[in-house]
Amino acid sequence: MPSCTSSLSAGTSSEPEPDAAVTLQPAEVYLRAGIPPGSEFRLVVEVSDSTLWRDKGQKAKLYAAAGVPEYWVVNLTGRTVIVHRRPVGDDYQSIVTYNENETISPEGAPEHTIALAEILPPIMDETL
Template identity: 35%
Template structure:
């Protein structure tokens, strides 16, 4: 669905060309001044985008993923959950999970940038259009080495690598029965059963 179509509910005649994009610097300045007080907003492609309301399945799945990823994150890296990543020049998304260089205290004065990030993960259901679209392009053109979409709709993991200017040059889709290799700076740090990232409700 296009932006124009999505805005039709508000009976607007605005086109994409009518909108003004802001930079990451401008976005962070607005936040510093307290103008942006809404925690449900993130900057994607220079536009203020509402984050999707998280349903129970999304929240529970993210907590499971965090536990699994933390267990195989090596020393010198840490896991951030739903925290900003600064992607010059027009993006500051808040991925569901990111593996970031160093320790949390290293980022008291700035958000991590592309050189600090080994992997971003988005848990996708209602958000899958944006996760496969503008967010994928933002992560790829910024040089984030790997991007995983935990696709709750089709129950599979989409693993993107080889970043290019328009996104990623490689996509490998993992069904629940396959294993995913976690690579950090080209080194394997662990293997994950894709099914472990796709929990199902327990039957009564």
């Protein structure tokens, strides 16, 4: 059963800690074996507010270079999800932005559809 883990090995000097991740093996395997390489991940998610520039740039390059097949950036202020797929070198060949009124499915589990309006925080009414 896939699991979530706290960090991944993205090279000799980098171990980013994604906000959420789905791996091939259960977490117990990585507790014994150590931090998994990027190839063990199916999906990595970063929730971004003030770090959007880094999550779309530096972290996207790290995850692509590590071989993470799918990387999502949840842009809280823009109320979008930026989906990166198909890594080649340190870039993703497909980058698509979905707005809060759309649904997306992970490539590794297309039968699971996520309504973005349900995962983004509610808009606060400032007139109250």
